[in-house]
Amino acid sequence: MSLIPANWADVPLTSLSLLGPLALFALVSSITPGPNNVMLATSGLNFGFRRTIPHLLGVSIGFTLMVFLVGVGLGSVFQQVPALYTVLKYAGAAYLLYLAWKIANAGEMKDGVSRARPMTFLQAAAFQWVNPKAWVMAVGIIATYTPQASFFANLVIATVVCGLVNLPSVGVWVTFGTALRRVLHKPAAIRAFNVGMALLLVASLYPVALDLLR
Numbered sequence: 001m002s003l004i005p006a007n008w009a010d011v012p013l014t015s016l017s018l019l020g021p022l023a024l025f026a027l028v029s030s031i032t033p034g035p036n037n038v039m040l041a042t043s044g045l046n047f048g049f050r051r052t053i054p055h056l057l058g059v060s061i062g063f064t065l066m067v068f069l070v071g072v073g074l075g076s077v078f079q080q081v082p083a084l085y086t087v088l089k090y091a092g093a094a095y096l097l098y099l100a101w102k103i104a105n106a107g108e109m110k111d112g113v114s115r116a117r118p119m120t121f122l123q124a125a126a127f128q129w130v131n132p133k134a135w136v137m138a139v140g141i142i143a144t145y146t147p148q149a150s151f152f153a154n155l156v157i158a159t160v161v162c163g164l165v166n167l168p169s170v171g172v173w174v175t176f177g178t179a180l181r182r183v184l185h186k187p188a189a190i191r192a193f194n195v196g197m198a199l200l201l202v203a204s205l206y207p208v209a210l211d212l213l214r
Contacts (some may be wrong), residue, residue: 019161022158026162031169035131036131038057041177044173044175045194046194048181049178057123057124057167058096058120059128059170060166062124063137064162064163066134067142102147104198145158181205
């Protein structure tokens, strides 16, 4: 039996029958591997937790704002101009491939500090708009978990819930990457981790690849 009632459009989001599933969806989609989490783990390893905080906050706040803006009307723009969504999707895929190349070629931690800098708050926030997984999450939250009755009030609640769940979820990946700094001391081990993360980043693009093959 579905946790969401058949007449979900008339149920306020404050009802546990919708609030619980929304929080669970936000948790699972936020904490599972994806472009944001792969890059946060890599940043945690190469730059440490403190220097990755702007990147972390940019991801969480940027995604939360994205959910709200998609809800208030950006989704309708894509319905009227489908080509715009297609352009963003493939531009995002190309950018992710570029980031994967940068991660794979990152040097050891000492070199990384001098040669590169962690992603800034604004860069991380802007990245959400070309992140395929972020789009899927945002559209899913609006279409599936935000009741139509009293839509704006429910949208605000959904946005707050997603923000509260997303921040600690993605923060786990920064903690994971930072913890590995104590284990991965040899340049070869750090390089192997970076290459592995780059490959995961490329693998996260499989939905876009499937679209191209259809």
